[in-house]
Amino acid sequence: MTNNAQTSTSNPSDELLTFFKALSDSNRLRILGILANQPMSVEQLATALNLSASTVSHHLAKLSDAGLVSAKAEGYYNIYSLNQTALEEMSQRLLKKENLAQVAEPVDLESFDQKVVRDYLASNGKLKALPAQGKKLLAILRYIIQAFEIGKKYPEREVNEIIKKFHDDFASIRRYLIDYQFMQRENGIYWRIK
Amino acid sequence: MTNNAQTSTSNPSDELLTFFKALSDSNRLRILGILANQPMSVEQLATALNLSASTVSHHLAKLSDAGLVSAKAEGYYNIYSLNQTALEEMSQRLLKKENLAQVAEPVDLESFDQKVVRDYLASNGKLKALPAQGKKLLAILRYIIQAFEIGKKYPEREVNEIIKKFHDDFASIRRYLIDYQFMQRENGIYWRIK
DNA sequence: GAAATAATTTTATGTTTATAGAAATAATTT
DNA sequence: AAATTATTTCTATAAACATAAAATTATTTC
Incomplete structure (x- = not known):
């Protein structure tokens, strides 16, 4: 208990x-x-x-x-x-x-994310795996996106580098970040939008 | 669900x-x-x-x-x-x-009286004892008084006879019935008033 | 002051209930 | 179809609670 x-x-x-x-x-x-x-x-x-x-x-x-x-x-x-x-x-x-x-006590609405991330993070700070879909993937994405500054422009090469700190499969994650509207892209330049 | x-x-x-x-x-x-x-x-x-x-x-x-x-x-x-x-x-x-x-279920407001009377009644219908005072005595008196008709006049000798069916100490009970306003008396004639 | 009466507190016990792990069910994605 | 995920149901256990007998406290009557 x-x-x-x-x-x-x-x-x-x-x-x-x-x-x-x-x-x-x-x-x-x-x-x-x-x-x-x-x-x-x-x-x-x-x-x-x-x-x-x-x-x-x-x-x-x-x-x-x-x-x-x-x-x-x-x-x-x-x-x-x-x-x-x-x-x-x-x-x-x-x-x-x-x-x-x-x-209700001040509910920590972040706590779900935190738990998911904790579960997926290895001790080296890298993700053990990528959740296939659903809420858990979103929690991970919300975590990763924080490595980017809102508004700042990133060339694709730099985006890959940052994502690689979390997981080797930077291509999938980069696509997810676009799909789920965390980032936008134009002419090979990325920027965080939320 | x-x-x-x-x-x-x-x-x-x-x-x-x-x-x-x-x-x-x-x-x-x-x-x-x-x-x-x-x-x-x-x-x-x-x-x-x-x-x-x-x-x-x-x-x-x-x-x-x-x-x-x-x-x-x-x-x-x-x-x-x-x-x-x-x-x-x-x-x-x-x-x-x-x-x-x-x-609340229909509360049996009589149940207190009934329990008291049951506790004090021997199998021959006579009271095993007289409660010294308080609510229990009142319950017993309410029980005894039912042997009298409201309004009807009873000479003292007849009152004693009726009470004796419940308990030998008819004098005490007769006095209680007067004290607690179950009966009134005038010139040796008794009548139930409630 | 002693006996009687009512209510509360203490103590013990059996029942109910909150909890979580495991198994089963259901829906979704690949 | 197989794997993944969320929820519910089943089962076991520990904590909370209702209950009453016994002891205690408080009040009244004699």
Whole structure:
């Protein structure tokens, strides 16, 4: 298991996650349903749901963490009730596309390219092979094209030299760079266009 | 990609549960966040999230079951994109108090009383004991009071007789019935008032 | 102060679920 | 047809979680 060492500082998606996790159990949904009709004590809920008091208490703690219910001491009963405002606010605030889009950590859109290139690069800096086609070839081409300056004019001989640093089959790669619109050519002169 | 086989007895809370379970995992939230920015293939997502393709596929299946994403075949890529409408519809439709209140199965509000009475009743129909106080005593009293007709006048001797069928300590119970306003008394005559 | 009652926390256990490797399926290119 | 690539399904495993009994805490009644 690799990834995200999840930052210790609570980010907005922690809040989302707590909210959804609270709602992702059938007995907790039943509890909310009951509390939407009338406030109740832990013991009453336990009887109504045929669960132990400790289990209900555990569920209520999760719902409470998510801000969905709140308790009011009454005698030695703890009367829980639905926190309706939180429910509606949450659903409106959290479930919009704009907000969701921000939930994603800054996605490294380059990472796919980087992985492909890493996989294909030998330790001498040359490519072990050329991907036959598709997305991986494009990733490699995006990598190679960076060896050229945008706008600068290169004679074909120089283009070949630069490409050869990556792979011996400079002819194929040069053609790909043209085909996929990374370069343009006129009278044996090449220039990078993106 | 399979899609929601939605159970034969599918009730509204199944739908809610599927929806929330789909959203209750941090990697699935990250996927949604990314797809809110741009559609992507399984492999691209796997690379961006540093997860295996099979894991991402598994997550996408859950999101798809919940109607949150949909896929479009493109070459041999499956390009997934956010199903924005579903997200907003769900949040508005599902998270209202009226709807939540219906999510709860018809709650048997009597069940607490019934359980208490069952626990305290011996096989001969008599009470094994009298709860000292609190909710359980009230449940027992609500049970006993049903032996009386509302409005009908009972002399004390008859009240004692009826109560004795439940418990020998008729004096305490008679007093409780008055104290807790199940009966009223005047000149040695009793009547049930609720 | 002692007994009774309600709720929470702790601890243990069985179930569910996320994960990834391997195998199977599907589509594409050569 | 054979090789390549992407995705899904199958299988196994480890982590997360629901559950309840027991212990603990807190409150009330007597």
